[in-house]
Amino acid sequence: TKTVQGFPKDFLWGGATAANQLEGAFDVDGKGLSSADMVAYIPKALRTNDHAIEITSQRIEQILSGEFEARFPKREGIDFYHRYKEDIALFAEMGFKVFRLSINWARIFPNGDDALPNEAGLQFYDDVFDELHKYGIEPLVTLAHYETPLGLTQKYNGWASREVIGFFTKYAETVFTRYKNKVKYWITFNEINMMTLSPFTGGGVVIDRVDNKLQTIYQALHHQFIASSLATKLVHEIIPGSQMGCMLARMESYANTCNPEDVLKNQQENQMNLYFTDVHARGEYPRYMERFFAENNVALQKEPGDDDILRQYTVDYVAFSYYMTLTVSASPEGERAQGNLFGGVKNPYLKASEWGWQIDPIGLRIMLNTMYDRYRKPLFIVENGLGAYDKVEADGSIHDTYRIDYLRQHIAQMKEAVRDGVELIGYTSWGPIDLVSMSTSEMSKRYGFIYVDLDDDGNGTLQRSKKDSFDWYKKVIASNGEEL
Numbered sequence: 001t002k003t004v005q006g007f008p009k010d011f012l013w014g015g016a017t018a019a020n021q022l023e024g025a026f027d028v029d030g031k032g033l034s035s036a037d038m039v040a041y042i043p044k045a046l047r048t049n050d051h052a053i054e055i056t057s058q059r060i061e062q063i064l065s066g067e068f069e070a071r072f073p074k075r076e077g078i079d080f081y082h083r084y085k086e087d088i089a090l091f092a093e094m095g096f097k098v099f100r101l102s103i104n105w106a107r108i109f110p111n112g113d114d115a116l117p118n119e120a121g122l123q124f125y126d127d128v129f130d131e132l133h134k135y136g137i138e139p140l141v142t143l144a145h146y147e148t149p150l151g152l153t154q155k156y157n158g159w160a161s162r163e164v165i166g167f168f169t170k171y172a173e174t175v176f177t178r179y180k181n182k183v184k185y186w187i188t189f190n191e192i193n194m195m196t197l198s199p200f201t202g203g204g205v206v207i208d209r210v211d212n213k214l215q216t217i218y219q220a221l222h223h224q225f226i227a228s229s230l231a232t233k234l235v236h237e238i239i240p241g242s243q244m245g246c247m248l249a250r251m252e253s254y255a256n257t258c259n260p261e262d263v264l265k266n267q268q269e270n271q272m273n274l275y276f277t278d279v280h281a282r283g284e285y286p287r288y289m290e291r292f293f294a295e296n297n298v299a300l301q302k303e304p305g306d307d308d309i310l311r312q313y314t315v316d317y318v319a320f321s322y323y324m325t326l327t328v329s330a331s332p333e334g335e336r337a338q339g340n341l342f343g344g345v346k347n348p349y350l351k352a353s354e355w356g357w358q359i360d361p362i363g364l365r366i367m368l369n370t371m372y373d374r375y376r377k378p379l380f381i382v383e384n385g386l387g388a389y390d391k392v393e394a395d396g397s398i399h400d401t402y403r404i405d406y407l408r409q410h411i412a413q414m415k416e417a418v419r420d421g422v423e424l425i426g427y428t429s430w431g432p433i434d435l436v437s438m439s440t441s442e443m444s445k446r447y448g449f450i451y452v453d454l455d456d457d458g459n460g461t462l463q464r465s466k467k468d469s470f471d472w473y474k475k476v477i478a479s480n481g482e483e484l
């Protein structure tokens, strides 16, 4: 038998982050407040659900007036703003080819609708990109990773308003022009489907300010789709050879049984997840959404020309996060699985993380094949990883074999998918350095190869140290995925 090749020679290995989860310095050098700066840490025992990220307008007022007192870990991050040189040196030591980060929109346009950009904010990312290039690391930049400037929420209710498209494209044009010689790979919206779960997180939309929740969510998404297409047009005009991607929290789901009712329910579940990438990659709303909109009293307001914009400026590649799979049942009895934001029933064949996320390496291979079949565009895994508690030994070492196992199994399946013929550009594991959790704002939910001495209450030296997974990942990259 002939051996089918593994990873291509230029495969982009690296790690992925978001500004609001690691930079800190939330009010430094002219940065404005963003949605992430409103998210308080609520200890697990006091949390009503696993995520305290959806914020009401009343809460925003209480925070701004000082009436609501709490810690806001995303304001502090892990102080990457001041320590990026040390952190990038460690990524380089692991052999990173790519580093995914987001630009914090409110560093560039502090209120979102400012006439002029903030020079100090622009300079910060110049410095970060220069530092990356010093080591031959390619930046992969997300324009919007849950960091809508708060000014846009207050004045326009975020992406609910069509006007925000203009502010976003101005921001995009500003950074494309500024970094045209430094950044080739871009992503418009992180996990664009987040809007349906938390409109505040996904788009700075405060849902208690509107009458029809579903209408607002899908309208806001329409604005993001148009903005994404216009940004794709701009990036191609401004940066020759640039690549624009969309980004989805991919929730491959399985039918709980072979009962056709379960199978149908599962097909619909997958459609509701894939509709986002369908629009971005195929350039039109899928027809199954027309039925969904009609049956749910959603009447999208489109302007003349919108459909052409979507059709003309589709993405170059499709990126996604992959942490788990879901299992769907048409009957209500199924035992619910814990996921951070996603539901489904328990899959008896899978183990779950300490946060209840169902671990499914083979699902990754299945998902990659489905996605490639559907879009025939290059794919990019821009998030994958295991959030876990780490124990620091007396000598300072951290034996995170569970993390190595998780990543090894996923990378092995990813390799199988490549051998199946899937065109995959790269892999950036989530949180190569420990950072603040998106859903829980905990520090103790760690993903990193690099440990950061900081706890859930904000105590710690912020000192960085290597976990066992650090050397393991270094070896994986050096062998181009051959030594797992």
Ligand code: BG6
Binding pocket: 018, 021, 190, 191, 249, 321, 340, 383, 387, 430, 436, 437, 438, 439, 440, 445
């Ligand atoms: C993705 C987000 O949903 O998952 C990241 O894009 C997030 O921002 C990651 O951090 C892991 O989720 P969590 O809640 O464990 O931080």
